[in-house]
């Protein structure tokens with residue numbers, strides 16, 4: 001009851017949105033599609049939920065073909081699109097009733113599955129969806145996507161524009177849904193959320209850069225990576241970019257992440273170079289790679 005994608009390509013005129021994408025999502029897996037805006041995530045979701053035809057390739061969802069068996073797929077999947085999934089002028093309860101009705105079910109029939117999520121917005125059941133906060137809208141949209149008890153759930157950037165507390169709660173909800181046997185494909189531009197998935201695919205410009213568990217992706221980072229800091233961060237970046245041995249340089253929170261092209265790199269040498277540029281309070285410490293570092297390396 002997973003997802004299988006074989007050599008899917010899709011173009012919009014001359015934009016190649018997806019280029020020969022292949023991967024599998026195992027039954028009951030929580031799988032993340034991680035990539036920046038425009039990477040092709042929404043296009044892939046739309047193909048897998050039968051809203052768009054691929055130009056090439058095939059895919060199955062819960063054992064059904066996305067082109068030939070589209071009716072079965074629509075019965076068996078839940079889709080929470082990034083935008084426009086709720087009727088803003090309908091109340092919370094009316095939205096949920098609407099989605100239940102089009103799938104030939106009722107809120108009562110499947111209340112168990114959505115209970116955990118819906119109880120949090122039930123006190124506002126008479127409020128129009130358009131008047132809800134970002135976190136509440138997201139909970140309602142998820143309840144609507146689940147009301148027909150789907151086997152596979154597609155969530156397109158569900159936490160974009162949602163506050164950090166609601167984001168954390170949302171991922172806890174996803175874990176609970178997974179425990180109920182639902183296969184989940186979720187996309188996000190947030191690298192920290194990647195670590196919460198069983199496996200992730202890193203996607204950019206319509207191509208898959210890597211697929212693995214979050215731990216393995218980080219473990220295979222090819223070089224030692226250094227946190228570098230000084231009194232003048234802007235000048236620091238410029239000087240590091242001018243340094244002839246740099247392999248990569250980019251801002252990372254309060255630091256700059258630096259890797260060196262040599263295998264026998266000695267940080268003291270870099271320290272001397274930066275001092276010669278009149279930088280002060282220089283700190284250079286080796287650090288662990290993150291998924292974002294892997295992304296930057298693969299996307300180079």
Ligand SMILES: Nc1ncnc2c1ncn2[C@@H]1O[C@H](COP(=O)(O)OP(=O)(O)OP(=O)(O)O)[C@@H](O)[C@H]1O
Pocket residue numbers: 012015016017035036037038039040041042043044157
């Ligand atoms: N209907 C369309 N017509 C033309 N180009 C499109 C269309 N839809 C998407 N694209 C282009 O295809 C590429 C992939 O877009 P897609 O929406 O799938 O990416 P995404 O990873 O979901 O990003 P976003 O989060 O910005 O939606 C982008 O270059 C986008 O501009």
